[in-house]
Amino acid sequence: MKINRNKIVIVGAGLVGSSTAFSLVTQGICDEVMIIDINKSKAHGEVMDLCHCVEYLNRNIKVSEGDYSDCGDADIVVITAGAPPKSGQTRLDTLELSANIVKTIVEPIMETGFDGIFLIVSNPVDVIAHYVYKLSGLPKNQVIGTGTAMDSARLKYFIGDLVHIDPRSVHAYTMGEHGDSQMCPWSSVTVGGKKFIDILEDNREFDNVNLDEIVQRVTRVGFDILEVKGTTCYGIATTVAGISKAILNDENKIIPVSTLLEGEFGETDVFCGVPVILNRSGAKDVVEVHMTPEEKEKFKKSLGVIREYTKRLF
Ligand code: NAD
Numbered sequence: 001m002k003i004n005r006n007k008i009v010i011v012g013a014g015l016v017g018s019s020t021a022f023s024l025v026t027q028g029i030c031d032e033v034m035i036i037d038i039n040k041s042k043a044h045g046e047v048m049d050l051c052h053c054v055e056y057l058n059r060n061i062k063v064s065e066g067d068y069s070d071c072g073d074a075d076i077v078v079i080t081a082g083a084p085p086k087s088g089q090t091r092l093d094t095l096e097l098s099a100n101i102v103k104t105i106v107e108p109i110m111e112t113g114f115d116g117i118f119l120i121v122s123n124p125v126d127v128i129a130h131y132v133y134k135l136s137g138l139p140k141n142q143v144i145g146t147g148t149a150m151d152s153a154r155l156k157y158f159i160g161d162l163v164h165i166d167p168r169s170v171h172a173y174t175m176g177e178h179g180d181s182q183m184c185p186w187s188s189v190t191v192g193g194k195k196f197i198d199i200l201e202d203n204r205e206f207d208n209v210n211l212d213e214i215v216q217r218v219t220r221v222g223f224d225i226l227e228v229k230g231t232t233c234y235g236i237a238t239t240v241a242g243i244s245k246a247i248l249n250d251e252n253k254i255i256p257v258s259t260l261l262e263g264e265f266g267e268t269d270v271f272c273g274v275p276v277i278l279n280r281s282g283a284k285d286v287v288e289v290h291m292t293p294e295e296k297e298k299f300k301k302s303l304g305v306i307r308e309y310t311k312r313l314f
Helices: 015-027 040-051 091-111 125-136 149-163 194-201 209-231 232-250 291-311
Strands: 007-011 032-036 064-066 076-081 117-120 141-143 253-262 269-279 280-286
Touching: 007 015, 015 040, 015 141, 015 232, 032 040, 032 125, 040 064, 076 091, 076 232, 091 125, 091 291, 117 125, 117 232, 125 141, 125 253, 125 269, 125 291, 141 269, 141 280, 149 209, 149 232, 149 253, 149 269, 232 269, 253 280, 269 291
Parallel strands: 007 032, 007 076, 032 064, 076 117, 117 141
Antiparallel strands: 141 253, 253 269, 269 280
């Protein structure tokens, strides 16, 4: 008999890793959360604190600290080790640091026979996810970056706020790089089934809405938060929890994560944020949303940025 334990390992117990653990535990998304950090006392502290949540939760979730040798039976390994960009830096500026760190993480994990899903959060997430794909040798469906999942949640929030609708009734994605070059295929955005561009045209109160400015707000807001509190954590933590839930519960939910393109949108050999069907197999399929020629051009340009940085690693 085999009872699946739904075990998630989080590597990196910093602000993003610990908030992710809190989100997984309080939402009861898995049976077991294990935390690993090079700073063992930090991991120990987070684990002790989280264990004391159990009395007031809906279910008893096992929270423990561990080592890479404990990853062999994990369903998902979330990598958040790294450091947020410093003031004035972009996510791409943290490439070398993150690449060096993930190398020391992926190799010992693969030695355990790990055959689950790597979920990469460390930035620049598209390039690092590609690097983990190469280092691990796992099939492409088993290596996923958080991509533009967080950015798309922000986009939905801004659109919802503008038209006074619950963001969850908005269907919208940003795509491409989780970074300054990401774009939005506005021609595919709908609110309650109605095209967003038609909503803007039909209502004079939206005459001054500038779509490029909305995308700029999405790309800048992470840095606005960074300026005032040093990092962003709750949004990304909830995003990781949502992606993990879609995978473990075999939901077939569509979330824009970073995956390897192999011909979709006419592109190959690049990890980038695109809508993906997520289920127990990981990244099952890419949804090729409609894009106008102008949108395709912006998307291609964003992939060019990712490719340029990916080339620095291999
Ligand atoms: P942080 O500095 O608070 O935490 C990083 C943690 O990683 C620290 O606890 C550190 O000890 C640990 N660490 C460093 N090297 C390690 C190693 N070799 N093995 C194990 N642990 C190691 O940083 P943070 O704010 O939690 O951000 C972490 C990463 O997440 C950054 O790369 C950041 O840019 C990224 N991030 C991504 C998104 C996204 O949307 N993808 C959003 C926010 C943050």
